[in-house]
Amino acid sequence: MEESPATAPLENPAPVVEMTDISISFPGVKALDAVSFRMFPGEVHSLLGENGAGKSTLIKALTGVYSIDSGVIRLDGRKVTFSGPAQAQAAGISTVYQEVNLLGNLTVAENVMLGREPRRFGGINWRAMRKRSAEILSGLHLNIDPGSLLNSHSLAIQQLVAIARAIDVQAKALILDEPTSSLDTEEVAELFRVIRTLKDSGVAILFVSHFLEQVYEISDRLTVLRNGQLVGEYLTEELLRIDLVQAMIGKELSVLDDLEAQVHSTEKDRAVGAKSRTFVEARRLTRKGAIAPMDLSIDEGEVVGLAGLLGSGRTELARLLGGVDRADSGQVSVHGEPVKLRTPRQAIKHRIAYSSENRRSEGVVDELSVRDNIILALQADRGWLRPIPRKRQDELAASYIEALNIKTPNADALVRNLSGGNQQKVLLARWLAIAPRLLILDEPTRGIDIGAKAEIQKLVYGLAENGMSVLFISAELEEVLRLSNRIVVLRDRKKVADLPNDGLSVDALLTLIAEGAPAPSHTIGAES
Amino acid sequence: MTTLSASLTPRRLLDRVVDVFTSPKSGPVLVTAILFLLMYVGGGLRYHGFFAGQVVLNLLIDNAYLIVLAVGMTFVILTGGIDLSVGAVVALSTIIAARLLQLGWSPGVVIVLILIITSLLGLLVGLMIQVFKVQPFIATLAAMFLSRGLCYIIAKESITISNPFFKAMANIRISLGYRLSITPSVVIALVVLVIAVWVLQYTRFGRTTYAIGGGEQSGMLMGLPTARTKVLVYVISGFCSGLAGVLFSFYTLSGYALSAVGTEMDAIAAVVIGGTLLTGGYGFVLGSALGVLVLGLIQTVISFEGTLSSWWTKIFIGALLLVFIILQKVLTSRRT
Numbered sequence: 001m002e003e004s005p006a007t008a009p010l011e012n013p014a015p016v017v018e019m020t021d022i023s024i025s026f027p028g029v030k031a032l033d034a035v036s037f038r039m040f041p042g043e044v045h046s047l048l049g050e051n052g053a054g055k056s057t058l059i060k061a062l063t064g065v066y067s068i069d070s071g072v073i074r075l076d077g078r079k080v081t082f083s084g085p086a087q088a089q090a091a092g093i094s095t096v097y098q099e100v101n102l103l104g105n106l107t108v109a110e111n112v113m114l115g116r117e118p119r120r121f122g123g124i125n126w127r128a129m130r131k132r133s134a135e136i137l138s139g140l141h142l143n144i145d146p147g148s149l150l151n152s153h154s155l156a157i158q159q160l161v162a163i164a165r166a167i168d169v170q171a172k173a174l175i176l177d178e179p180t181s182s183l184d185t186e187e188v189a190e191l192f193r194v195i196r197t198l199k200d201s202g203v204a205i206l207f208v209s210h211f212l213e214q215v216y217e218i219s220d221r222l223t224v225l226r227n228g229q230l231v232g233e234y235l236t237e238e239l240l241r242i243d244l245v246q247a248m249i250g251k252e253l254s255v256l257d258d259l260e261a262q263v264h265s266t267e268k269d270r271a272v273g274a275k276s277r278t279f280v281e282a283r284r285l286t287r288k289g290a291i292a293p294m295d296l297s298i299d300e301g302e303v304v305g306l307a308g309l310l311g312s313g314r315t316e317l318a319r320l321l322g323g324v325d326r327a328d329s330g331q332v333s334v335h336g337e338p339v340k341l342r343t344p345r346q347a348i349k350h351r352i353a354y355s356s357e358n359r360r361s362e363g364v365v366d367e368l369s370v371r372d373n374i375i376l377a378l379q380a381d382r383g384w385l386r387p388i389p390r391k392r393q394d395e396l397a398a399s400y401i402e403a404l405n406i407k408t409p410n411a412d413a414l415v416r417n418l419s420g421g422n423q424q425k426v427l428l429a430r431w432l433a434i435a436p437r438l439l440i441l442d443e444p445t446r447g448i449d450i451g452a453k454a455e456i457q458k459l460v461y462g463l464a465e466n467g468m469s470v471l472f473i474s475a476e477l478e479e480v481l482r483l484s485n486r487i488v489v490l491r492d493r494k495k496v497a498d499l500p501n502d503g504l505s506v507d508a509l510l511t512l513i514a515e516g517a518p519a520p521s522h523t524i525g526a527e528s
Numbered sequence: 529m530t531t532l533s534a535s536l537t538p539r540r541l542l543d544r545v546v547d548v549f550t551s552p553k554s555g556p557v558l559v560t561a562i563l564f565l566l567m568y569v570g571g572g573l574r575y576h577g578f579f580a581g582q583v584v585l586n587l588l589i590d591n592a593y594l595i596v597l598a599v600g601m602t603f604v605i606l607t608g609g610i611d612l613s614v615g616a617v618v619a620l621s622t623i624i625a626a627r628l629l630q631l632g633w634s635p636g637v638v639i640v641l642i643l644i645i646t647s648l649l650g651l652l653v654g655l656m657i658q659v660f661k662v663q664p665f666i667a668t669l670a671a672m673f674l675s676r677g678l679c680y681i682i683a684k685e686s687i688t689i690s691n692p693f694f695k696a697m698a699n700i701r702i703s704l705g706y707r708l709s710i711t712p713s714v715v716i717a718l719v720v721l722v723i724a725v726w727v728l729q730y731t732r733f734g735r736t737t738y739a740i741g742g743g744e745q746s747g748m749l750m751g752l753p754t755a756r757t758k759v760l761v762y763v764i765s766g767f768c769s770g771l772a773g774v775l776f777s778f779y780t781l782s783g784y785a786l787s788a789v790g791t792e793m794d795a796i797a798a799v800v801i802g803g804t805l806l807t808g809g810y811g812f813v814l815g816s817a818l819g820v821l822v823l824g825l826i827q828t829v830i831s832f833e834g835t836l837s838s839w840w841t842k843i844f845i846g847a848l849l850l851v852f853i854i855l856q857k858v859l860t861s862r863r864t
Contacts, residue, residue, distance in 0.1 A: 104742060123730030
């Protein structure tokens, strides 16, 4: 399956867009490594991959937002270099971004036409602009008043207006970056109808979505990226869903398996589902656009692994429990007592700590020292009127630096200068310092080196042994399987399985993520 | 949408009216217009001679320079920026005019030179903001101190202007019949206003100005020339400040380093009361002119009252600003 180049459709073998061996590096990261990608006229081509796979980098390379280090981009067979989106657009490559990049304060007509508005007497001809945009909109069966303000319409309508704008540029290639992430089922159907119309008129469409259902419904061709590298290009009809998910997630490196074998060997018999008390329980927890009504309970000392693709609701659920986002409805109880988790502060009061997946932007404070980062949550919890004595700060920092094996010259070093793995450990130390009862770890091992990864896994295991509950999220299924007592599988914002981790294989988990097939065994925990 | 306007039921009409008033685009400016009318009618009923047409025209005559300032400020605020330098630039313009005229320069050359200098100053500020990503507040604060300081280098004391052309501009009255008259400054201010309306409504530059306030990133991704526009907006504000300075020196016939202190705040207040959102993206230049008139009318009412100290003007303006800013918040949060 790995290197099966898909054959081009017979009727039109020449690609509109052909990107060959594109490489882009950012300081310290190779974002794209010799990736090739093509788009054919009248075809929907889906670009797939997990977070950090390089999808958006590839799109930005194509639209001229990033300049490429090496490689060639051809449009209609001619070599091109774009210095920005405006140039790419002029050449016929239009992009509709995930978050609607239009101007809510202007009229619908302007949003469709601005940049190439009809003119009269040296000024904008508003009447002609309204008329022309109404024509384009009605071509998409969108009957809205072109003179109305854009932000008086729903997100779905705005998304379609963005597409209307893209079509009017006489696009040869249309890039739709996560257009469906904020749409409901009917709106998606409407969008797909428009996509099919465009496809029939010969436009090459690049479609990005985390929803595999949608990918299979709309696309003719798939390209999978992983860690900035090309995994392969496939025809949709020839690729099984489970193979796709495997291509996206990949297999762990064997060297890590060796290291982690140690973790495994220290593993004593875990009393799975023994008579431990339930720590936190969520009932019908809901947030629009994030997760559908969901039940979840976590016992004391239990490690619950959340498995699912990006956008499946795994991070969204974690943020709700951590008090970062507010639930629209549903109830969370701690030890049976209903609690409100509206802010991280409230969550911390109930000893629930959420460690974000965005280590740099939502985790460590770059400009503070290791010590200051470690005591941050504890100090905030105590209140600023009761500063932690310097002596105690030093003790805390020293003990965590030693316990977690944080590699830093001293406690005064700036966190900015530490490696990713050590930053993650500092972040862990910060949360451990407040002695949480439930630690929510969102992708704690992403982008860190293998040694640190194994250490963090070992640590999580040890914490649970001491009675702490852990909600563990990772895109790497091996890791989830290795650490968790119980695994909850999410798919398209719904819980599709909740099963104890006894003898579960990666393949079985992949099947659940891809198909959501309710295996008979997953009814465990339905006794309530 | 297919219904004809004839089939507008009272109910639907009411909905339309509510819609127009609660739109962040038109709501605040309508409220200002109604406020202006209420104040005018109220003043007319209370004071003898208030209804005379010349009272309104005097508002224009006394505030011509402020209208020009508010026009420039509207461009800046529409992009979500602010220009604190305009008051100081007005003072700088008056003092350059007074000094050069004193040295015997021709008034035409002096005026053109002032407009070039202030536009260049605006360009400098714009480049600071766009290229070096300096906060507009800081960049224009720097320009404010720079201009005010330059005033003192040119002259510490007030210089009287005795140039015949400037004197003529101060004294000429253009008769409108019915014993009504305006000054040339009013004509200039109104011409500036009309040009600004056209530019904002009918040119790509104008629409890009709105686009920057609505979402600079989005505007850029839509292929609009946001960088150039953002710089130009400050050039326009600089130019308008220079022109306002010239009009101000017509009005006062002097140049003084301490003149027009705090005028930037009057301009900002007029723009906000005129319905432009401080966060940018919504507003009309005509609204800003209306804002200037409301400020002027408050002053007129207080002088008609006779017993109130002129500081009440500031108090009323302050209260009004507060109300309008809260109104804006309510309208925008309702929409998003």
